[in-house]
Amino acid sequence: MAKILDKQRYKCALASMQTVQAITRAIPVLHSGPGCAQKLSDATGSSGYFSPNIFPCTSINEKDVVFGGTKKLKSTIENALKVIDADLYVVLTGCIPEIVGDDSGEIVSQFEDASKPVIYANTAGFKGNNYRGHEQVVDAIIEQYLPRVESVNGKDTEKIKGLVNIWADVPYADLFWLGNFRELENLLKELGLTPNVIFGYGHGIKNIDLVPKAEFNLLISPWVGLKNVQKLEKKFGTPYLHYPVLPIGATETSKFLRAVAEFTKVASEKVESVITEHEKYFYYIIERYADLFLENRVINKQFSTVADAQYSLALTKFLVNDLGLFPAKQFVTDDTPKEYQEAIRSEFKKLNYGIEAEVDFNTDSYLIHEEIKKHDYHGYPLVLGSYFDKEITDDLKGNFLNVAWPFQDRVVMDTSYVGYRGGIKVIEDIYSVAVQRFN
Numbered sequence: 001m002a003k004i005l006d007k008q009r010y011k012c013a014l015a016s017m018q019t020v021q022a023i024t025r026a027i028p029v030l031h032s033g034p035g036c037a038q039k040l041s042d043a044t045g046s047s048g049y050f051s052p053n054i055f056p057c058t059s060i061n062e063k064d065v066v067f068g069g070t071k072k073l074k075s076t077i078e079n080a081l082k083v084i085d086a087d088l089y090v091v092l093t094g095c096i097p098e099i100v101g102d103d104s105g106e107i108v109s110q111f112e113d114a115s116k117p118v119i120y121a122n123t124a125g126f127k128g129n130n131y132r133g134h135e136q137v138v139d140a141i142i143e144q145y146l147p148r149v150e151s152v153n154g155k156d157t158e159k160i161k162g163l164v165n166i167w168a169d170v171p172y173a174d175l176f177w178l179g180n181f182r183e184l185e186n187l188l189k190e191l192g193l194t195p196n197v198i199f200g201y202g203h204g205i206k207n208i209d210l211v212p213k214a215e216f217n218l219l220i221s222p223w224v225g226l227k228n229v230q231k232l233e234k235k236f237g238t239p240y241l242h243y244p245v246l247p248i249g250a251t252e253t254s255k256f257l258r259a260v261a262e263f264t265k266v267a268s269e270k271v272e273s274v275i276t277e278h279e280k281y282f283y284y285i286i287e288r289y290a291d292l293f294l295e296n297r298v299i300n301k302q303f304s305t306v307a308d309a310q311y312s313l314a315l316t317k318f319l320v321n322d323l324g325l326f327p328a329k330q331f332v333t334d335d336t337p338k339e340y341q342e343a344i345r346s347e348f349k350k351l352n353y354g355i356e357a358e359v360d361f362n363t364d365s366y367l368i369h370e371e372i373k374k375h376d377y378h379g380y381p382l383v384l385g386s387y388f389d390k391e392i393t394d395d396l397k398g399n400f401l402n403v404a405w406p407f408q409d410r411v412v413m414d415t416s417y418v419g420y421r422g423g424i425k426v427i428e429d430i431y432s433v434a435v436q437r438f439n
């Protein structure tokens with residue numbers, strides 16, 4: 001029997017148009033109905049050179065359902081190449097063309113000799129959510145674009161010493177993606193490595209061209225992107241480090257830096273001196289605000305996160321290991337594929353002081369809210385979740401912070417939650433909410 005899913009916290013795979021948008025001067029070419037892009041482009045920070053309002057789209061209609069939309073796709077790509085000055089054109093297919101069986105791959109193959117690269121990804125909504133769509137887009141780049149890059153020769157591609165590709169957040173699904181990537185780049189630079197990121201400011205096709213030439217791939221994510229780095233290893237012989245926790249705060253960031261240093265063979269004296277310097281400042285801040293932590297009577301003893309695997313896990317680690325809070329049930333809402341759930345569950349058990357967090361992979365807001373309502377948080381609950389969790393937290397007189405999509409009560413430009421500074425920012429945000437009770 002069909003189930004009703006209440007307020008899901010992800011979009012369809014076609015929302016990976018935002019992954020393309022996060023690559024400077026790359027443009028999605030949508031082979032979809034006219035309303036798809038409109039529905040999927042709700043994130044702030046989407047305007048600029050290419051905004052969703054100007055993404056070329058076949059706007060397929062009833063006639064195309066009957067006769068097929070490939071002719072329209074061909075002319076849309078031709079015209080996009082003529083009128084839009086981009087470096088990379090990524091054709092993304094929505095539900096309708098895939099249901100009626102349009103062979104978009106065949107049409108795109110006719111543009112192999114076009115003046116600019118044109119690739120495609122199957123991103124119909126019924127094939128998965130935006131996390132899967134993100135992987136599909138990166139896959140399309142690996143499979144269709146990278147082999148054409150100059151001096152790329154499969155596993156024999158010459159590597160650039162110390163160059164590390166960073167794969168982490170899903171742009172726009174994660175509001176902090178830009179700041180996070182920049183902070184991860186800074187941390188790697190401090191180790192003496194050269195980071196390479198394809199998304200965000202100052203990056204773009206030149207960074208994509210470098211991907212096969214990197215010495216290492218670094219994936220910082222519980223599951224999204226794992227298949228991509230595995231594919232990169234297979235195609236270009238690049239070893240990867242899968243670090244499943246987005247490092248927030250001193251405990252996890254120091255651990256992360258040591259793991260990266262070991263993998264990339266950075267001298268231990270180097271990494272220890274970087275860690276010492278950062279930890280000194282981090283604990284200086286913690287010490288200065290010890291009065292706030294100890295005397296504030298409204299901050300919560302127990303917390304729940306309601307977010308994708310990336311944020312639910314990262315924040316749980318930070319709140320237990322660095323802030324000394326106790327985890328109630330944690331909710332992972334990104335429809336994590338079953339094959340990854342056990343490994344993620346075990347990460348929730350690796351917390352300091354022998355603490356373990358129970359995790360519920362759940363996409364139904366109604367069920368999640370019922371669980372939150374019945375739990376005894378021993379005081380005000382602290383809920384770090386999506387905007388959908390604000391009302392229930394208010395009803396329970398708890399403290400709420402919007403850290404997951406959908407975001408409706410905060411604006412994030414280049415804030416980062418990653419690293420030592422990111423940890424301090426999370427504390428600022430939580431306590432800013434807590435002190436508002438009195439003001």
Ligand code: SF4
Binds near residue numbers: 124
């Ligand atoms: S689910 Fe299908 S029809 Fe709906 S927005 Fe996504 S691609 Fe378009």
